[in-house]
Amino acid sequence: MDKTTFTKLFADFDRDASPRYRALRQAARERFASLPLPTTRAEDWRFTSIAPLLEMPFDLPTELRKSVRIADEVLGGGHEKLPLAVSGSMRLTFVNGRLARSLSVAAKPDIYAHTLDLLKVDVPELGQIAAEKENVFTALNTSLLSDGAVIVVPDGKVVEYPIEIVYLSRPGDKSCVGSPRSLVRIGKNAQALVIERFLGERTYFTNAVTEIAVGAGAVLNHVKIQDESATAYHIANTQIVMAARSNFTTHYLSLGGALVRNEVRVRFDGEHAEATVNGLYLASGKQHIDNFTVIDHAQPNCASHELYKGILDDKAHGVFNGKILVRKDAQKTDAKQTNKVLLLSDDATINTKPQLEIFADDVKCTHGATIGQLDAAQLFYLQSRGIPLDAARRLLTFAFANDIVNRVRIEAIREELEARIVR
Amino acid sequence: MKMLTIHNLHARVADKDILRGINLTVNAGEVHAIMGPNGSGKSTLAGVLTGKDAYQVTQGEVLFEGKNLLDMDPEERAGEGVFLAFQHPIEIPGVATNYFLRAALNAVRKYRGQPELDAAAFLKIVNAKMKVLHMPEDLLKRSVNEGFSGGEKKRNEIFQMAVLEPKLCIMDETDSGLDIDALRNVAEGVNALRSKERAMVVITHHQRLLTHLVPDFVHVLSEGRIVKTGGKELALELEAHGYDPIKAGMAPV
Numbered sequence: 046m047d048k049t050t051f052t053k054l055f056a057d058f059d060r061d062a063s064p065r066y067r068a069l070r071q072a073a074r075e076r077f078a079s080l081p082l083p084t085t086r087a088e089d090w091r092f093t094s095i096a097p098l099l100e101m102p103f104d105l106p107t108e109l110r111k112s113v114r115i116a117d118e119v120l121g122g123g124h125e126k127l128p129l130a131v132s133g134s135m136r137l138t139f140v141n142g143r144l145a146r147s148l149s150v151a152a153k154p155d156i157y158a159h160t161l162d163l164l165k166v167d168v169p170e171l172g173q174i175a176a177e178k179e180n181v182f183t184a185l186n187t188s189l190l191s192d193g194a195v196i197v198v199p200d201g202k203v204v205e206y207p208i209e210i211v212y213l214s215r216p217g218d219k220s221c222v223g224s225p226r227s228l229v230r231i232g233k234n235a236q237a238l239v240i241e242r243f244l245g246e247r248t249y250f251t252n253a254v255t256e257i258a259v260g261a262g263a264v265l266n267h268v269k270i271q272d273e274s275a276t277a278y279h280i281a282n283t284q285i286v287m288a289a290r291s292n293f294t295t296h297y298l299s300l301g302g303a304l305v306r307n308e309v310r311v312r313f314d315g316e317h318a319e320a321t322v323n324g325l326y327l328a329s330g331k332q333h334i335d336n337f338t339v340i341d342h343a344q345p346n347c348a349s350h351e352l353y354k355g356i357l358d359d360k361a362h363g364v365f366n367g368k369i370l371v372r373k374d375a376q377k378t379d380a381k382q383t384n385k386v387l388l389l390s391d392d393a394t395i396n397t398k399p400q401l402e403i404f405a406d407d408v409k410c411t412h413g414a415t416i417g418q419l420d421a422a423q424l425f426y427l428q429s430r431g432i433p434l435d436a437a438r439r440l441l442t443f444a445f446a447n448d449i450v451n452r453v454r455i456e457a458i459r460e461e462l463e464a465r466i467v468r
Numbered sequence: 469m470k471m472l473t474i475h476n477l478h479a480r481v482a483d484k485d486i487l488r489g490i491n492l493t494v495n496a497g498e499v500h501a502i503m504g505p506n507g508s509g510k511s512t513l514a515g516v517l518t519g520k521d522a523y524q525v526t527q528g529e530v531l532f533e534g535k536n537l538l539d540m541d542p543e544e545r546a547g548e549g550v551f552l553a554f555q556h557p558i559e560i561p562g563v564a565t566n567y568f569l570r571a572a573l574n575a576v577r578k579y580r581g582q583p584e585l586d587a588a589a590f591l592k593i594v595n596a597k598m599k600v601l602h603m604p605e606d607l608l609k610r611s612v613n614e615g616f617s618g619g620e621k622k623r624n625e626i627f628q629m630a631v632l633e634p635k636l637c638i639m640d641e642t643d644s645g646l647d648i649d650a651l652r653n654v655a656e657g658v659n660a661l662r663s664k665e666r667a668m669v670v671i672t673h674h675q676r677l678l679t680h681l682v683p684d685f686v687h688v689l690s691e692g693r694i695v696k697t698g699g700k701e702l703a704l705e706l707e708a709h710g711y712d713p714i715k716a717g718m719a720p721v
Contacts, residue, residue: 422558423558423560425519425520425521425542425558426554426557426558426560427560427568427572428519428541428542428543428546429518429519429542429543429545429546429551429552429554430546430568430572430575430576430628430632431543431546431547431572431573431575431576431579431632432543432571432572432575433541433543433575434541434543436571436575437543440563440567440568440571441560441563443562443563444560444561444562444563444611445562446562447562447563448562
């Protein structure tokens with residue numbers, strides 16, 4: 046894959062895609078052409094090389110129209126591999142970028158949940174929240190934009206059920222590039238819980254963009270579960286804009302993938318807003334997981350709490366880069382960032398880098414990073430009570446992750462995580 | 469019936485010899501107290517018996533019901549029925565006590581060829597034992613030992629012992645840090661576990677616990693050896709006169 050091959054890809058894509066977002070795509074393609082692909086010489090990509098991605102040939106997802114049949118095949122005829130987080134939730138499932146109705150659960154009439162393709166009116170935030178001017182992968186996503194999830198919660202609406210968006214990738218014989226796109230707009234004083242889940246089979250490149258606008262006084266709980274196949278590439282940009290007095294929480298759970306880059310960018314656009322950005326990443330084998338977060342305190346009196354925990358085994362490589370930007374007028378900012386990493390093997394690697402840029406003078410900003418191994422005294426204590434070493438290790442590993450797992454609101458997801466760690 | 473036989477046990481930590489020829493036989497149904505000054509090797513003995521890997525055994529053997537205990541992993545020893553109440557119980561944040569205890573109980577049950585217990589059966593057993601030791605109601609939900617006072621931690625050790633029903637109970641300084649009421653609770657809990665099939669080794673500084681938990685034998689450990697063995701009256705003698713007279717009368721090394 047290099048940039049020239051995309052010219053052909055774009056032309057192929059347009060033949061199949063609706064003309065609706067053509068202007069948006071066109072503008073993005075120009076930006077994509079002008080932006081360089083990142084190398085490890087770029088400060089923000091110092092520890093992550095995309096060279097393996099560039100060596101892969103990528104096609105568009107094949108058999109777009111047959112996506113539902115493919116999905117049924119992947120899921121073995123049943124849909125039990127796609128658990129609804131909670132009964133009564135609604136779900137949009139996209140297979141290879143297209144809505145799979147048979148795998149979706151219709152939205153209730155009290156919110157607006159649709160796909161970009163079927164949207165009757167344009168949502169003005171589309172393409173406005175994600176910073177594609179400087180982000181080559183976001184520009185690439187928009188260059189291939191034709192469908193995606195749109196969730197609009199009206200002002201004052203408290204949504205009682207979880208809203209789930211599932212992106213399933215299943216390439217044919219050739220690896221493919223998918224461009225999942227979500228747009229979530231939470232109205233003034235509204236409340237909702239949105240779960241994004243990424244999964245797939247075989248080798249593919251998921252290049253996801255999620256744009257989230259949280260209205261004044263609104264509360265959004267967001268969970269992202271990245272559970273891609275073991276040979277998948279996953280690059281995601283999740284950007285959140287928060288209005289005054291809004292509250293946003295995300296649990297960013299990264300479980301699968303061969304090469305993963307999770308970018309989360311939160312910008313405070315109004316005062317007295319509060320963001321909680323928690324991440325949990327598990328990696329083993331030769332997995333590479335890079336977490337890149339930016340909290341932009343552009344307004345005074347906002348609070349951000351960031352807690353990332355990584356569990357790295359075998360030869361896995363983890364990266365945490367946490368940038369906190371406190372702009373000149375953002376007085377009374379309260380920002381806290383913590384990254385804790387558990388290394389389960391001698392060959393696992395973590396690069397952790399807090400990056401505080403503070404231009405206001407009346408602020409509280411703290412950051413901390415710890416890197417450790419399982420505690421020998423705790424292991425012995427468990428063993429002395431009869432618990433075999435292997436089980437004791439898993440128990441302590443789960444204990445390490447537990448304070449993040451426990452904060453995820455959905456019990457089914459907590460159980461899923463526990464099973465993954467204690468397995 | 470012989471339960472534990474320690475023969476000429478030598479062990480070292482780092483490069484320092486701590487145990488220098490321990491001989492001890494413990495039969496089922498007996499309570500043995502091991503007393504001795506700081507640094508005499510009491511905790512090392514407990515650590516060696518339970519398989520703490522900081523200790524290196526250089527000589528001797530330990531048989532538990534005829535099996536070579538020193539060849540076993542710590543979890544196998546627990547499965548066989550050896551239990552150590554720690555002098556300094558370990559805090560494990562993030563692991564709830566009920567989760568931990570059920571994992572432990574089911575692991576030893578599995579080792580002993582007994583069926584594993586479901587949550588309801590487990591709770592029934594545990595609630596009964598909690599009452600005996602006057603454990604706080606919220607104990608099961610709290611992380612293992614996290615934020616517990618010294619006394620609570622010690623009681624929690626005895627509580628775990630009651631749940632796991634070992635054959636050999638080794639208590640390392642279980643009485644230290646306990647106030648009078650807590651000491652009585654602990655002693656009640658331990659006494660409730662006394663039986664003809666179960667043996668106890670009580671490692672202690674003081675005879676305080678021994679007034680509640682009367683030993684059959686008292687051994688004095690000094691510089692890595694048992695230098696004197698007697699009945700329960702030996703503990704009182706030590707309390708009155710200290711260890712110096714015994715050390716003075718001990719054979720030169």
